[in-house]
Amino acid sequence: MMILNTISQLNSIVDQAKREGKSIGLVPTMGFLHEGHLALANAAKEENELVIMSIFVNPTQFGPNEDFQTYPRDLKRDTQLAESAGVDIIFAPSVEEMYPENGGISIKAGRQSEILCGASRPGHFDGVLQVVTKLFHIAQPTRAYFGQKDAQQVAIIQTLVRDYNFPLEIRSLPIVREADGLAKSSRNVYLTEQERSEAPAIYEALIKAKEEFLVNRNANAAIELASNHITRNSSGKIDYIELLAYPDLKEVTGDTNHFLLASAVFIGKTRLIDNIIFSFEGETANV
Numbered sequence: 001m002m003i004l005n006t007i008s009q010l011n012s013i014v015d016q017a018k019r020e021g022k023s024i025g026l027v028p029t030m031g032f033l034h035e036g037h038l039a040l041a042n043a044a045k046e047e048n049e050l051v052i053m054s055i056f057v058n059p060t061q062f063g064p065n066e067d068f069q070t071y072p073r074d075l076k077r078d079t080q081l082a083e084s085a086g087v088d089i090i091f092a093p094s095v096e097e098m099y100p101e102n103g104g105i106s107i108k109a110g111r112q113s114e115i116l117c118g119a120s121r122p123g124h125f126d127g128v129l130q131v132v133t134k135l136f137h138i139a140q141p142t143r144a145y146f147g148q149k150d151a152q153q154v155a156i157i158q159t160l161v162r163d164y165n166f167p168l169e170i171r172s173l174p175i176v177r178e179a180d181g182l183a184k185s186s187r188n189v190y191l192t193e194q195e196r197s198e199a200p201a202i203y204e205a206l207i208k209a210k211e212e213f214l215v216n217r218n219a220n221a222a223i224e225l226a227s228n229h230i231t232r233n234s235s236g237k238i239d240y241i242e243l244l245a246y247p248d249l250k251e252v253t254g255d256t257n258h259f260l261l262a263s264a265v266f267i268g269k270t271r272l273i274d275n276i277i278f279s280f281e282g283e284t285a286n287v
């Protein structure tokens with residue numbers, strides 16, 4: 001496995017792979033890898049001849065009071081895990097390499113970014129689209145892999161790819177969870193022992209709400225049930241719990257077939273997101 005830090009190094013490898021007609025799988029991450037990331041890498045390995053994983057904590061998607069500085073980083077450990085998952089190339093650029101100067105061009109995520117995490121993190125999805133656009137141009141993937149833990153992110157990136165005609169396929173994979181249901185996340189390391197023991201209440205609440213909705217088709221009652229479960233079983237402060245149509249992220253109507261039940265909850269200072277994507281037929285992986 002190669003570890004590359006510059007765009008020009010990666011360009012050479014990608015050019016060569018393209019000349020040889022190889023398919024390229026890209027797994028964008030912010031590092032501090034866990035099984036969620038490795039599931040993306042495994043899928044990329046199965047479906048492509050060259051697997052590139054980017055590890056880059058992207059400053060432009062963090063707000064001024066967020067955790068860019070303290071975000072967990074461990075490139076040595078990540079390298080071992082990525083290699084064991086069959087990654088061929090780690091692309092780990094510096095901030096200066098990705099953003100050599102402050103240009104005047106920005107990408108504005110549209111309507112889908114004004115709600116859920118976008119409402120709580122203004123500008124977050126503009127930063128995500130900026131870095132993802134750069135990564136797509138640099139790595140020229142045949143397929144790019146994202147996790148449904150960030151369901152809103154996947155929906156917005158799918159819109160980017162459609163609206164700006166990126167010649168690639170977006171693959172989105174199910175959430176990988178701890179044994180007690182908590183969604184795996186690099187930020188779980190921020191939790192104290194007490195907070196960690198409370199955190200499974202989030203997924204439990206989503207399951208209860210989904211079941212309630214499937215029986216009574218009443219979104220408000222389902223959300224109230226979820227919020228009550230979280231407040232009764234944890235010290236969590238709810239940022240949002242919402243039920244929307246997926247992937248367009250519009251209001252649920254009588255015609256909606258695919259639903260996103262999504263939440264963001266502060267457990268102590270740590271903001272954890274989780275969701276369930278489902279239809280009346282069951283939970284769905286690729287929408």
Ligand SMILES: Nc1ncnc2c1ncn2[C@@H]1O[C@H](COP(=O)(O)OP(=O)(O)OP(=O)(O)O)[C@@H](O)[C@H]1O
Nearest residue numbers: 029030031036146147149150175176184185186187
């Ligand atoms: N538990 C998970 N299951 C499946 N995919 C995941 C999981 N956690 C993260 N991913 C996906 O991995 C990719 C990289 O995510 P990222 O590096 O931000 O990890 P993270 O654990 O989500 O970190 P954070 O603490 O920022 O939420 C994204 O596409 C994300 O959706």
Ligand SMILES: CC(C)(CO)[C@@H](O)C(=O)[O-]
Nearest residue numbers: 028029030058128131150
């Ligand atoms: C897609 C991504 C790697 C862009 O920085 C990030 O938002 C993430 O890890 O989900």
Ligand code: BAL
Nearest residue numbers: 030061062124150153
């Ligand atoms: N996985 C989303 C990256 C972020 O929270 O900034």
